[in-house]
Amino acid sequence: MGCSPEFINQIVSRVHEEFFSRGKVMMEQNSVVDHLYFIGEGKLEEVVVYEGGLKEEILELKPNDSFGDVSILCNIPQPYTVRIRERCLLLRIDKQSFSNILKIYFHDRKKILNNLLKGKEGNVHMKPMVAKIKAQIAMQEAHLALRVNSATYNGDLFQLRDLIQAGADPNIKNFDGRSPLHLAASKGHEDIAHFLIQVGVEVNISDNFGNTPLLEAIKSGHEKIASLIINKGGSLMINDGGNIMASSAERGNPNSKDYDFRTPLHVATLRGSYGLAKLLVKAGANVLSKDRWGKTPLDEAKLSKNERLIKLLEEATTIQLSDNTSTSQELLLVTDKMTRRxxxxxxxxxxxxxxxxxxxxxxxxxxxxxxxxxxxxxxxxxxxxxxxxxxxxxxxxxxxxxxxxxxxxxxxxxxx
Structure with a gap:
């Protein structure tokens, strides 16, 4: 997997050429590494010394290979000795310059680490090194997810744009499985939601609790973001297999509840949002659902004094009660038992x-x-x-x- 042209250009502008003779030891096993080397010409060998003094040649290094990278990237002592086998032309960059470049082009850091794993996972002697490399990859992923989601949560569009342009995954999830679009929809950051959709994020993605960005927007009362997601084919719910349960938002399941047993329909009607309420009713929202204080969405609609909204919910109530009386009664009973103490x-x-x-x-x-x-x-x-x-x-x-x-x-x- 190749690194980005920008990263490579930065490296090229900071390397120094040097020639070395056969037999010179470039790096000692367990030493502290302060330079990274790229091989331009010649051959080298990597040799590890095990306990008891037994030596074993691990790998022959050829032009376009590098050494010193594992030690620098994983912050560990040099795992093996590197010795020149025939006269070499090496390109050298100091550790500080290399680390500074990686801070900017962090996505290339993961590519380098993944490249370092190739050919090492099947070697029993390489297990400690492989574990270190995988740990670094996991740490980088966690740190990057934190930066991306922090920028989204705080509404920092400029930082988020810089991170994504530098290679960050716009669909990266936090510990709750929430993507940046989940956070933008929940917090009401319209500019960030618009930007994320522009860069092609997955609009139908569920968190660890089964919530999609559209459902987050509706639950939080952010009608503009909800409309934006709907226009891009957003769905209210995705099943356990990851498949969209509906071809559009109108066939989802919007009856999730918050700590006060309020459904998205409660929130939409309290805000007087006819558009969202109509969407939720079509999606199968239970208009008979009661919150902690025994109020239904219709009760909330009456507080908003939105006659159009009140009429919508009154008609929906009549339909849900008359469509199948026994089913409606069972649904109401189950809902009450789930929400009451x-x-x-x-x-x-x-x-x-x-x-x-x-x-x-x-x-x-x-x-x-x-x-x-x-x-x-x-x-x-x-x-x-x-x-x-x-x-x-x-x-x-x-x-x-x-x-x-x-x-x-x-x-x-x-x-x-």
Whole structure:
């Protein structure tokens, strides 16, 4: 794999020619290397000395080969001795100049490292060196991903453009599997999203959680970026095999939820975005889905006072309820169970053990009001409900709002 012409030109402008006679040792095994050499004429040999003094010739070096690169690139002592076999013309560049060039043309660094692996992976004596080279490749990839995604996240178009023009992969992913386009769509950086699409990034690419850039844009309410991605064939969801599940965004699955159980349709309707809401409804968004506070997308639309949007969701609600009543009811039940929390209610005070040791609690879904929870628990235990009835925590604190309840929390019904 060849290096870029720009990188090669920089190297050529900084090398110095030197002639060396037969038998001269250019580099000693385990020595510190401060120069990289390219062979113009002649032949050299690489010799490694193993424990016990046993010598083994590893490789003959010929014109166009190089040496000293492994030590410099991997920051390790010279792994073998290099000795001249016949009179040579060598081109020499110092370590500092070479390292400075690599900082600019970092993509060529990976090409060089990959080239160094050729012919070495099958040699048992080369295993430590191969491991060092692969570690350097992995470190470079991680560092480059950090730089690219950091520039995208912070909205630094100029730095991102420089990195990509220097050879960085515009589709490179971070530890969550998110590409630069995911980040631009999520943060609302329109100029960066436009630039990434111009350079040909993959618009239908999923992160580790199955989210595509289009879904990120919709969830974050960035309508212009969503429209831009749609125009390039963006999809809402990709299946596990990496294939687009729909030929267009209108056939995806947009019912993912955030920490408040809000779907992209909740966000779109709260912002009054008719275009995004229409797209999501066509894609199969569940208009009956409730957030943490029991609100549906239609409830959010009414807050925006967008009559066109309200009409769209009212029609969608009617269709989803009437199209298949049993299916709609099952979907609503499943949605509620996935989003709501559970709690365990005990019919005694938290600071007292029950006289009846066999008296168990009951696990209930947390409803939308504290009064509903009290009534459900009392109904299960067949208890009367005086006006002073309340729900307490294990620390004897009174719960006033169901949003204070943690999923799986132990609570106590007080009716005395």
């Amino acid at each position: 559970k709690c365990t209610i005990y019919p005694f005070q938290p600071w007292e053990l029950p006289k009846d040791q066999n008296k168990y609690g009951v696990v209930l879904w947390v409803p939308y009001t504290i009064n509903e929870l009290i009534e459900k628990a009392a109904d299960h235990f067949k208890l009367d409900l005086p006006s002073t009835s309340c729900i307490l925590t294990e620390e004897a604190g009174q719960i006033l709002d169901v949003n204070m309840i943690i999923d799986g929390q132990k609570l106590y019904l007080i009716t005395t």
